[in-house]
Amino acid sequence: MRATIDMESLIADNEQLRSELQELLQQAHINQSIIERHQAFDLKLIGASEFRELIDVILTVMPGVFSLETVTLSLIDGDYAIQRILRDLQIGVNEFPKLLFLKAPLHFIDEDGPLEDEKPRLGQYVPALHGALFPNYQPVSVAVLPLVRQHRLLGYLSLGSAYAERFTRSLATDFIQRLATVAAICLENVINNERLKHIGLTDPLTGVNNRRYIEQRMQEEVARSQRDRSALSCLFIDIDHFKRVNDQFGHQSGDDVLREVAARIKKELRLSDALGRFGGEEFVVLLTHATRDDAARIAERIRAGICSRGVMIEGSRDPLRISASIGAAALSPPERSRPAAEVKQAMLKAADQALYQAKEAGRNRVMLAPAE
The missing domain is CATH 3.30.70.270 (Reverse transcriptase/Diguanylate cyclase domain)
Structure with missing residues (x-):
């Protein structure tokens, strides 16, 4: 009788282990799928050689890859230099309603203190703090990623979710910090490429078009x-x-x-x-x-x-x-x-x-x- 009970217990334990192993395998497959999806997205970012292509990847592809309700990109362009280049190259900014232009960096204070140039900020959406970054949609939780190159702030990549638990202050920021770095490098590259095109169409003496x-x-x-x-x-x-x-x-x-x-x-x-x-x-x-x-x-x-x-x-x-x-x-x-x-x-x-x-x-x- 005791041997029978022990055998049944072993069988039950074995089944439990099998179930847990299956769950681990399923989670491993899910994680592998997520990693592959993110790697494919990184390749899309890196492969974008023109401004219009990069903006489309960020604003159109990214929400689907990361299951987000909205993504906006805000570029600091106080002297309108970027907008003039885009206009001269026949790239209409009205093509991208979620592409925003700021005259100066944002200066706001949240629970973590003043906004630092290179530190992502995660938390609940606050209209007074985040309204300028999400003019057409109010998410529940947000991640604001400063885009920095050579200690120069290019702008902000802002992610918005309809779920409060998606972006919290306690969430690790290693992944999104890496995402911000890749996006900033790609953004700097395409802007420089567009500037080179613009130079080829500009009169060097007066600075106007040739x-x-x-x-x-x-x-x-x-x-x-x-x-x-x-x-x-x-x-x-x-x-x-x-x-x-x-x-x-x-x-x-x-x-x-x-x-x-x-x-x-x-x-x-x-x-x-x-x-x-x-x-x-x-x-x-x-x-x-x-x-x-x-x-x-x-x-x-x-x-x-x-x-x-x-x-x-x-x-x-x-x-x-x-x-x-x-x-x-x-x-x-x-x-x-x-x-x-x-x-x-x-x-x-x-x-x-x-x-x-x-x-x-x-x-x-x-x-x-x-x-x-």
């Missing part, structure tokens, strides 16, 4: 306007009597004038517009969603801004008075039956002819090409 970029962008905008049936305008701008500046004061002073004029033009434009140095002392402005009347108004504002005050140059005690002549042309909207390249050339030619008329009429004025 002719190659402005012609390429204009053709793309013509095609878009043909599809959307929207207005498009361009301005041809020429600095009056620029040769006299070079002859009288030298080419260095001429360069100073070019840089100042470019800055004054740029000041009057929207982020969606484009400015390019076309050659010599000529600039071209592309105005999106702008009618002929819009072009006339903006051109006059630019003309007035250029001649509103002189430019200080070496060799002259008084500011040098400058002015510009402007020709404007508009498409409202462009013809669909003509190739975009042909329409672009026609618009440039019309603006150039209007510029010639402005010079013939006495300079320092705006002339409009005839309505299409």
Whole structure:
């Protein structure tokens, strides 16, 4: 009888051990699957060579991989440098509603004290602390991961969950700290890549776009306007009597004038517009969603801004008075039956002819090409 009981006990213990072993194996398979999924995600991050691709991985792929309700990426861009590069490279920030831009680093204090640049913060969602990072969704618990490279804060990767126990202050942060490091490296790399592309499309003297970029962008905008049936305008701008500046004061002073004029033009434009140095002392402005009347108004504002005050140059005690002549042309909207390249050339030619008329009429004025 006792032997029977012992055998039954051994069988029960054996079954218990088998059950526990099976659970351990299942958990091991689950853990292995999680590790493989995370490794695959890391490879996606590392493999993203362009800004749009990386942002899509972070904001679209990451929530599914990590079972999160929301992920946002906030970049510190106080001087709008990143946004300008993205705009010039035809990457619309409105494509990514969860991509945010901050003018300065966040400065808030929670239960752990002041926010430190390199320390992830986990805990319950607090509107006053986290509202700027989650403008369209209020999670229950959050993890805010500062993205730091070379002791420089690039921004924040913010993870949001609908479950209070998902992110708690007691949770180990080794894994998400590693995630933040990988994301920061990838982000720095793609931003640098986009900067290099931007340099290839930028006039080195004035810092505005070069002719190659402005012609390429204009053709793309013509095609878009043909599809959307929207207005498009361009301005041809020429600095009056620029040769006299070079002859009288030298080419260095001429360069100073070019840089100042470019800055004054740029000041009057929207982020969606484009400015390019076309050659010599000529600039071209592309105005999106702008009618002929819009072009006339903006051109006059630019003309007035250029001649509103002189430019200080070496060799002259008084500011040098400058002015510009402007020709404007508009498409409202462009013809669909003509190739975009042909329409672009026609618009440039019309603006150039209007510029010639402005010079013939006495300079320092705006002339409009005839309505299409």
